[in-house]
Amino acid sequence: DTEVTQTPKHLVMGMTNKKSLKCEQHMGHRAMYWYKQKAKKPPELMFVYSYEKLSINESVPSRFSPECPNSSLLNLHLHALQPEDSALYLCASSQTKRTGVDIQYFGAGTRLSVL
Amino acid sequence: KNEVEQSPQNLTAQEGEFITINCSYSVGISALHWLQQHPGGGIVSLFMLSSGKKKHGRLIATINIQEKHSSLHITASHPRDSAVYICAGPMYSGGGADGLTFGKGTHLIIQP
Numbered sequence: 001d002t003e004v005t006q007t008p009k010h011l012v013m014g015m016t017n018k019k020s021l022k023c024e025q026h027m028g029h030r031a032m033y034w035y036k037q038k039a040k041k042p043p044e045l046m047f048v049y050s051y052e053k054l055s056i057n058e059s060v061p062s063r064f065s066p067e068c069p070n071s072s073l074l075n076l077h078l079h080a081l082q083p084e085d086s087a088l089y090l091c092a093s094s095q096t097k098r099t100g101v102d103i104q105y106f107g108a109g110t111r112l113s114v115l
Numbered sequence: 116k117n118e119v120e121q122s123p124q125n126l127t128a129q130e131g132e133f134i135t136i137n138c139s140y141s142v143g144i145s146a147l148h149w150l151q152q153h154p155g156g157g158i159v160s161l162f163m164l165s166s167g168k169k170k171h172g173r174l175i176a177t178i179n180i181q182e183k184h185s186s187l188h189i190t191a192s193h194p195r196d197s198a199v200y201i202c203a204g205p206m207y208s209g210g211g212a213d214g215l216t217f218g219k220g221t222h223l224i225i226q227p
Binding site: 033035037041042043044045048056058088090092097098100101102103104105106107108109111 | 163205219
């Protein structure tokens with residue numbers, strides 16, 4: 001099983017809402033990632049988790065709050081988002097956090113629209 | 116941070132043509148990734164290479180460490196190869212905690 005599952009596939013939320021994105025993998029990977037991809041742009045790294053601990057935060061605004069409750073699950077909690085946060089949010093996982101060594105497996109993404 | 120440059124940004128070709136996509140990168144990258152993204156959004160890893168050449172079906176990836184350059188080739192291209200192809204490398208040098216930094220992608224269309 002080389003699947004990374006993201007839910008929901010689509011999400012529409014207002015600027016005052018609180019919502020969460022979920023990402024799950026059962027490959028035994030110990031590194032998990034959130035990327036943000038705007039239309040016609042490449043993905044941009046947001047967060048890296050390694051062994052359930054936050055390893056990298058790429059200066060992401062606090063309205064995005066990641067959480068890694070266990071080695072298989074990664075959440076992204078959203079609160080008070082802005083319309084410019086509308087994007088495709090991609091989750092990925094890899095055996096370890098060393099991207100010079102390990103392949104990353106990507107989920108299909110959550111397409112988020114903020115109204 | 117490492118930087119990755121990719122060309123061309125758009126490429127339209129006829130079925131059967133040999134396709135080449137180029138990628139150059141800054142110092143500190145220990146391995147380069149080639150990925151494919153279809154219109155639905157999902158990204159699939161095609162290759163990860165740190166030296167030489169790898170082949171998978173009609174896809175071939177090469178890397179020249181000294182010149183900091185990599186190429187992705189598609190032989191006997193087919194309309195189902197139409198997708199965005201992205202090269203990516205570790206965001207930071209040093210080989211530790213990392214995410215990927217991506218090139219801008221090549222939007223490939225293969226016409227029948």
